[in-house]
Amino acid sequence: MxxxxxxxxxxxxxxxxxxxxxxxxxxxxxxxxxxxxxxxxxxxxxxxxxxxxxxxxxxxxxxxxxxxxxxxxxxxxxxxxxxxxxxxxxxxxxxxxxxxxxxxxxxxxxxxxxxxxxxxxxxxxxxxxxxxxxxxxxxxxxxxxxTDASYMELLRKMIVGNHPPHQVVLMDLDVNKQKTAIDFYITAKHLGIKIIGLEDIFREENHICYRENGANVRIKRIYNRLIFDEVKDDFSLFKECFDPREIIDVEWMTHPNWxxxxxxxxxxxxxxxxxxESFFLHEVKTLPPDLENYVLKPLFSFAGMGVVIDVTEADIAAIEDPENWILQEKVQxxxxxxxxxxxxxxxxxxxxxxxxxxxxxxxxxxxxxxxxxxxxxxxxxxxxxxxxxxxxxxx
Known part of the structure; x- marks a missing residue:
């Protein structure tokens, strides 16, 4: 440009x-x-x-x-x-x-x-x-x-804070299979933090740990990269590791609710x-006459999953949970x-x-x-x- x-x-x-x-x-x-x-x-x-x-x-x-x-x-x-x-x-x-x-x-x-x-x-x-x-x-x-130096120092302050780096973990599910894995490794290289899969974290009393060299290492802070959509509704995984929704003594960076x-x-x-212009679908009383100039998006999805680009009235009528969708003006x-x-x-x-x-x-x-x-x-x-x-x- x-x-x-x-x-x-x-x-x-x-x-x-x-x-x-x-x-x-x-x-x-x-x-x-x-x-x-x-x-x-x-x-x-x-x-x-x-x-x-x-x-x-x-x-x-x-x-x-x-x-x-x-x-x-x-x-x-x-x-x-x-x-x-x-x-x-x-x-x-x-x-x-x-x-x-x-x-x-x-x-x-x-x-x-x-x-x-x-x-x-x-x-x-x-x-x-x-x-x-x-x-x-x-x-x-x-x-x-x-600059490169001041930016990395900013990330260090944000992600590591005052904790020992080995007690700060970058967490996702199946970390090595994620498309963004290279970002995990670059971040860990610069900050000295650990990359740990959710499946390798377990609860010990009111805190959580990972295992390294035969010892339990307590986790003080989670640099959270886990999107709960990846877990879907299969909560069985939590029985084998830890459940993020439980009361646990750990800091979130950033907290999952956000x-x-x-x-x-x-x-x-x-x-x-x-x-x-964007509207919650269940609040739309009258569909716009130029529906071709709008897109339909599910609220809780990522990476463009589920988006309907060329919207029809039939697409909207087929949606069973309109409270979980938005109708948005198409951006050209x-x-x-x-x-x-x-x-x-x-x-x-x-x-x-x-x-x-x-x-x-x-x-x-x-x-x-x-x-x-x-x-x-x-x-x-x-x-x-x-x-x-x-x-x-x-x-």
């Missing part, structure tokens, strides 16, 4: 450089299970300013004193975890890049989560693009003047030029990134950290490129210049 960088990148791009980039991306780490795009996104200052403004509006809404009461029904009863803290430690906001009536770039909120994203991997990815493609060293994925509070459930409450992504053979659509994720006793801080970003109907692997299987990437900005 910054023309000078885009033209230079495209002119100097070679398949050999991209292959080198891919080889180095997971060198020393588990194989990457998702497609990496051929290019970063060069974010111009005017779009950067709009993204910051749009993000501020959403974060300020989350900070309002009544937010918890407003989102109480977002948490499924069977998944509510005790000892929820006063705010999320991580917030991610996904914005599709569109154009307004005047032809200017405009971010539109697509999705939001009170849950960690690829905070470690994005630092790694940015450095790799700059190295392999010989990009201007001043280009940065960070906001608020952060995954539900800051989600598609929040979208209908937001009013902003940066947010598409603009193919703003120029590849060698045409335009590519872009989505930018703003990634915030919120340390205890401080204000939320926009730290880094993630980008995804698409030529399909949606952003996501299964919609872009047969295309190039698509996939995961990062936005780079001038200071």
């Amino acid at each position: 910054i023309r000078s960088y885009r033209e230079s990148f495209n002119a100097n791009f070679t398949a050999a450089k991209y292959e080198e980039f891919l080889q180095k991306a997971d060198e020393g780490f588990p194989p990457i299970e998702f497609r990496l795009a051929e290019t970063p996104v060069f974010i111009p200052n005017d779009l950067k300013a709009l993204l910051i403004e749009a993000g501020d509006e959403v974060v300020n809404f989350i900070k309002k004193p009544g937010f918890k009461a407003l989102t109480k029904k977002a948490i499924p009863f069977e998944w509510e975890v005790p000892f929820e803290n006063s705010h999320p430690h991580f917030i991610t906001l996904d914005f599709g890049i569109t154009k307004d009536a005047e032809g200017k770039l405009m971010p539109k909120l697509i999705e939001m989560q009170g849950f960690p994203s690829l905070y470690g991997f994005q630092m790694h990815l940015s450095a790799l693009y700059k190295e392999v493609f010989d990009l201007d060293p001043k280009l940065s994925p960070y906001f608020n003047g952060l 995954f539900y509070r800051i989600s598609k459930y929040t979208m209908p409450f937001l009013e902003s030029k940066y947010v598409p 992504y603009e193919p703003v990134l120029q590849s060698p053979d045409g335009g590519v659509k872009a989505e930018l994720r703003l990634m915030y950290v919120w340390p205890d006793g401080e204000e939320p801080m926009l730290a880094i970003n993630l980008a995804r490129l698409s030529r399909g109907k949606m952003i996501g692997v299964r919609y872009n299987k047969d295309f190039d210049w698509v996939g995961g990437t990062v936005g780079l900005m001038e200071p």
Whole structure:
């Protein structure tokens, strides 16, 4: 999007450089299970300013004193975890890049989560693009003047805190099988924390442990990467390890309830030029006449699962639990990134950290490129210049 960088990148791009980039991306780490795009996104200052403004509006809404009461029904009863803290430690906001009536770039909120994203991997990815493609060293994925060193120190403060690193665990289910496993390993490498599967954690009195070198190691803090949807309704696993919903002496980073509070459930409450119209389906009395300009989304799903893009009245009539769905104005992504053979659509994720006793801080970003109907692997299987990437900005 910054023309000078885009033209230079495209002119100097070679398949050999991209292959080198891919080889180095997971060198020393588990194989990457998702497609990496051929290019970063060069974010111009005017779009950067709009993204910051749009993000501020959403974060300020989350900070309002009544937010918890407003989102109480977002948490499924069977998944509510005790000892929820006063705010999320991580917030991610996904914005599709569109154009307004005047032809200017405009971010539109697509999705939001009170849950960690690829905070470690994005630092790694940015450095790799700059190295392999010989990009201007001043280009940065960070906001608020952060550098590699200050960003990593911020993550250390957030995730490890004052605890010994070996008593802080990054937790997910079947950790080595997760598509985001490379982020786990990069984070653990920099912070010294442990990567432990839920199935390898067990309860001992009122706290939890993992086993290492024949000894029980008490866990003081969980850097939680487990989305309960992965467990579904099969609670038998908890009988063999520990049940997160029980009262346990452990700190959550971030607490699981925030995954539900800051989600598609929040979208209908937001009013902003940066947010598409969104409605709880069970509250829609009359369907919009231009239904083709809306999408249907399940509240409690992730990675685009279950989204109906080309909505019909029959689709809506078939839904048995409309209270768990939203009807959302369709965002028309603009193919703003120029590849060698045409335009590519872009989505930018703003990634915030919120340390205890401080204000939320926009730290880094993630980008995804698409030529399909949606952003996501299964919609872009047969295309190039698509996939995961990062936005780079001038200071």
